Amino acid sequence: xxxxxxxxxxxxxxxxxxxxxxxxxxxxxxxxxxxxxxxxxxxxxxxxxxxxxxxxxxxxxxxxxxxxxxxxxxxxxxxxxxxxxxxxxxxxxxxxxxxxxxxxxxxxxxxxxxxxxxxxxxxxxxxxxxxxxxxxxxxxxxxxxxxxx
Numbered sequence: 001x002x003x004x005x006x007x008x009x010x011x012x013x014x015x016x017x018x019x020x021x022x023x024x025x026x027x028x029x030x031x032x033x034x035x036x037x038x039x040x041x042x043x044x045x046x047x048x049x050x051x052x053x054x055x056x057x058x059x060x061x062x063x064x065x066x067x068x069x070x071x072x073x074x075x076x077x078x079x080x081x082x083x084x085x086x087x088x089x090x091x092x093x094x095x096x097x098x099x100x101x102x103x104x105x106x107x108x109x110x111x112x113x114x115x116x117x118x119x120x121x122x123x124x125x126x127x128x129x130x131x132x133x134x135x136x137x138x139x140x141x142x143x144x145x146x147x148x149x
Contacts, residue, residue: 009055015045040065092138105129122146
């Protein structure tokens with residue numbers, strides 16, 4: 001004679017413990033994903049405290065909650081994979097397009113301009129001091145790229 005082997009469905013304590021463990025694990029694996037699975041576990045545990053559900057019903061409730069919470073989380077926090085952080089131009093990039101007069105001549109590719117109370121290193125074609133230049137970009141070393149106007 002063959003005996004059937006049945007596994008009892010987990011109780012509310014198991015769901016609550018699993019949910020809290022997943023929420024805690026989120027601190028070790030950032031990415032705002034485990035928190036939603038942990039929240040679904042905690043909700044299932046809370047429902048089980050009020051209503052007795054079969055193992056299948058528990059798993060279906062858990063799966064539905066995970067899908068719903070992940071969708072809400074992605075809508076609220078956005079997808080980190082699809083959106084790059086906003087670009088905030090630095091002081092040098094903010095000068096692109098503006099025109100200045102050379103403080104020191106550009107010799108052998110480098111010179112300087114005065115911007116308010118600061119002196120900025122510039123690179124470009126050789127030009128005499130006092131020549132008008134336009135900032136066209138920022139070089140790798142932080143110097144401003146300029147061209148004669």
